Amino acid sequence: MKRWSAAGRVRSLRWRLLTAVGIAVLLLWIFTGWFSYQQSGHEAEELMDGNLAQTGRLLMAIVENNEAQLGPLAARLATVRGADDNVYEPPLEFQIGRGDGSIIARSANAPDFPVLGVPDYSDIIRPTGSWRVLNVVSTDGRYRVQVSQSIALRDIAALEVATRTIFPLALISPILILLIYFSIRRGLRPLDTLANDVSTRSPENLAPLEKEPVPTEARPLVAALNRLLARLGRTLENERRFTADAAHELRTPLAAIKVQTQVARRSRDATVRDHALSQIESGVDRATHLVEQLLRLARLDPLKSVEGAAPIDLRAILAEAAGRARNGNPPVAQTIIETYPPGDLISHGDADLIGIAIRNLLDNAIRYTQPEHTVWLEVKAGADAYTLSVRDNGPGVPPATLPRLGERFYRGRESSAEGNGLGLAIVARVAELHGARLETGNAEDGGFVASLCGLPLSQPATA
Amino acid sequence: MRILLVEDDKLLGDGIRAGLMLASYAVDWVRDGEMALRALTDHSYDACILDIGLPKMDGISVLRELRQHNNRTPVIVLTARDTKTDKIIGLDSGADHYLTKPFDLGELEAHIRAVVRRAGDVAQPLLVHRGVTLDPASKLAGVDGKPVSLSGREYALLLDFMSHPDHLRSRAQLEESLYAWGEEVESNALEVYIHHLRKKLGSDFIQTVRGLGYRLRSDGK
Numbered sequence: 001m002k003r004w005s006a007a008g009r010v011r012s013l014r015w016r017l018l019t020a021v022g023i024a025v026l027l028l029w030i031f032t033g034w035f036s037y038q039q040s041g042h043e044a045e046e047l048m049d050g051n052l053a054q055t056g057r058l059l060m061a062i063v064e065n066n067e068a069q070l071g072p073l074a075a076r077l078a079t080v081r082g083a084d085d086n087v088y089e090p091p092l093e094f095q096i097g098r099g100d101g102s103i104i105a106r107s108a109n110a111p112d113f114p115v116l117g118v119p120d121y122s123d124i125i126r127p128t129g130s131w132r133v134l135n136v137v138s139t140d141g142r143y144r145v146q147v148s149q150s151i152a153l154r155d156i157a158a159l160e161v162a163t164r165t166i167f168p169l170a171l172i173s174p175i176l177i178l179l180i181y182f183s184i185r186r187g188l189r190p191l192d193t194l195a196n197d198v199s200t201r202s203p204e205n206l207a208p209l210e211k212e213p214v215p216t217e218a219r220p221l222v223a224a225l226n227r228l229l230a231r232l233g234r235t236l237e238n239e240r241r242f243t244a245d246a247a248h249e250l251r252t253p254l255a256a257i258k259v260q261t262q263v264a265r266r267s268r269d270a271t272v273r274d275h276a277l278s279q280i281e282s283g284v285d286r287a288t289h290l291v292e293q294l295l296r297l298a299r300l301d302p303l304k305s306v307e308g309a310a311p312i313d314l315r316a317i318l319a320e321a322a323g324r325a326r327n328g329n330p331p332v333a334q335t336i337i338e339t340y341p342p343g344d345l346i347s348h349g350d351a352d353l354i355g356i357a358i359r360n361l362l363d364n365a366i367r368y369t370q371p372e373h374t375v376w377l378e379v380k381a382g383a384d385a386y387t388l389s390v391r392d393n394g395p396g397v398p399p400a401t402l403p404r405l406g407e408r409f410y411r412g413r414e415s416s417a418e419g420n421g422l423g424l425a426i427v428a429r430v431a432e433l434h435g436a437r438l439e440t441g442n443a444e445d446g447g448f449v450a451s452l453c454g455l456p457l458s459q460p461a462t463a
Numbered sequence: 464m465r466i467l468l469v470e471d472d473k474l475l476g477d478g479i480r481a482g483l484m485l486a487s488y489a490v491d492w493v494r495d496g497e498m499a500l501r502a503l504t505d506h507s508y509d510a511c512i513l514d515i516g517l518p519k520m521d522g523i524s525v526l527r528e529l530r531q532h533n534n535r536t537p538v539i540v541l542t543a544r545d546t547k548t549d550k551i552i553g554l555d556s557g558a559d560h561y562l563t564k565p566f567d568l569g570e571l572e573a574h575i576r577a578v579v580r581r582a583g584d585v586a587q588p589l590l591v592h593r594g595v596t597l598d599p600a601s602k603l604a605g606v607d608g609k610p611v612s613l614s615g616r617e618y619a620l621l622l623d624f625m626s627h628p629d630h631l632r633s634r635a636q637l638e639e640s641l642y643a644w645g646e647e648v649e650s651n652a653l654e655v656y657i658h659h660l661r662k663k664l665g666s667d668f669i670q671t672v673r674g675l676g677y678r679l680r681s682d683g684k
Contacts, residue, residue: 252472252475259478263485279478
């Protein structure tokens with residue numbers, strides 16, 4: 001039989017159960033035998049004692065009323081005795097005597113001693129075997145009777161009863177053990193099926209295991225396995241998505257550059273060639289931007305917190321980002337509105353990183369809206385933190401894609417606008433390094449809003 | 464040959480379109496899945512080049528929808544995903560070919576020729592009709608073994624005729640195969656191209672069917 005586990009003392013469940021049940025059955029069998037032997041011995045003793053008493057009283061009655069004819073009667077009585085091989089009519093010996101103990105009559109094998117025993121039961125061990133003895137004295141004290149019976153035969157009777165009791169049990173035991181064995185095997189078969197199901201699975205198959213055929217006791221295991229499978233599935237799916245997204249973002253600009261190069265080489269038309277060349281240039285620009293963003297993330301990834309954090313002026317950083325967008329080449333067509341609370345807006349961190357985060361959010365807002373839309377840059381000062389938001393009144397983001405925003409290389413908005421899906425990932429990382437977080441969502445009036453929440457007030461939260 | 468290009472990336476789409484137009488294909492370019500499905504439903508294309516990662520409706524869904532409606536347009540899938548599983552999903556969803564980015568323009572064109580050939584149930588890459596040969600790979604034509612030089616439009620027109628050698632081609636069908644959306648169609652340009660082809664290939668190679676269109680002269684007549 002296949003063992004369930006090779007680990008040390010935890011052996012096959014099947015064997016353990018079978019051994020335990022086997023021992024229990026054996027013990028039960030022995031106990032029943034012993035108990036039944038004891039009981040039937042006791043019963044036999046009482047029965048035989050009753051027999052002795054009856055016989056004793058009978059003899060006494062015969063003697064009392066027939067003293068005159070005791071002579072011939074004694075000879076007749078002496079022939080009355082049981083057989084050696086009959087348990088239920090065992091050899092019976094008796095002595096009948098007068099009050100002084102002198103013997104009037106006795107059975108053939110009865111001793112020839114005077115009958116002087118105390119009127120009660122007693123056991124006498126003789127060389128010929130053990131005997132149960134009863135002495136009876138007549139009420140007037142003139143006659144005595146002693147009756148005795150072989151104990152060995154009584155024991156044989158007890159043993160016979162006990163054997164008869166045990167015998168069916170002994171017969172049933174193997175059947176019982178066999179039944180238990182098959183029942184255990186049957187009960188554990190779902191576990192075999194389960195193990196088989198798990199071991200024959202392909203690595204791609206992460207579907208939950210069937211709970212139905214498994215015994216109740218094993219269901220927590222199946223549930224735990226299923227939770228593990230689900231977690232594994234999610235991790236794999238994330239990994240797969242990331243790889244697919246990354247491949248798309250990295251390969252598409254290269255594909256574009258390659259195709260445009262081939263067009264430039266093939267075309268004899270100067271306009272077509274020039275167009276292709278300028279497209280190659282923007283393709284390289286895009287790839288460069290992508291590489292820069294990747295390197296930025298790579299530099300941010302190993303950090304645990306901002307290095308060389310210092311007080312930073314949020315108002316100045318935001319104003320600079322807005323100014324750069326307004327005065328860019330070409331200038332941004334969208335209206336950019338800045339809203340700041342009064343007073344100093346001093347946070348703590350890395351001014352460059354916060355600047356990059358704001359620029360990324362602003363770039364996103366501009367990229368995914370039309371010239372007629374408006375972009376708001378806002379700072380809210382809370383009791384212990386700043387919230388920095390970039391909001392637009394553009395088309396917003398499909399709600400289904402919101403949870404994935406900030407994943408690397410994921411481009412959530414349903415738009416053909418150029419982007420590489422790293423902008424928000426960088427913002428999220430910058431926020432994390434500052435002990436803040438990136439929150440994204442659709443504004444009530446339909447636009448998209450991205451906020452850096454929890455930027456520390458001028459003093460650092462942790463030194 | 465009219466091709467539908469479905470690619471959301473501006474630079475790449477622009478490059479593929481320019482490259483295919485240089486190869487005398489009429490190219491319609493759309494940038495999302497919904498537009499692609501609409502274009503494929505409304506027009507007849509000789510082939511479709513389909514990107515997988517598209518806004519609004521991804522390429523695989525477009526493909527499935529297309530095949531569900533029994534549309535047999537040959538589809539070449541373009542994608543950055545190069546795993547075995549992705550390829551299997553792409554092909555099993557009804558793609559005829561699978562190209563991974565970045566790819567070679569020449570390879571893409573060869574794939575287009577292959578799927579078009581297969582769709583037209585043609586085994587022989589070289590098209591032959593009554594002594595006139597046309598090789599879509601080299602774009603070289605010949606009459607009785609002598610090479611004939613053709614302009615881009617003339618080549619495209621001859622390719623259309625020789626791909627449907629037994630069919631009557633209406634004026635609208637011919638124009639659709641020559642011009643992409645937004646391309647200006649001069650009123651008698653078709654007649655001019657046919658005139659040129661007749662001069663180069665023999666005056667009775669292309670017959671006019673009055674009021675209906677044009678066809679290649681069949682062997683029997």
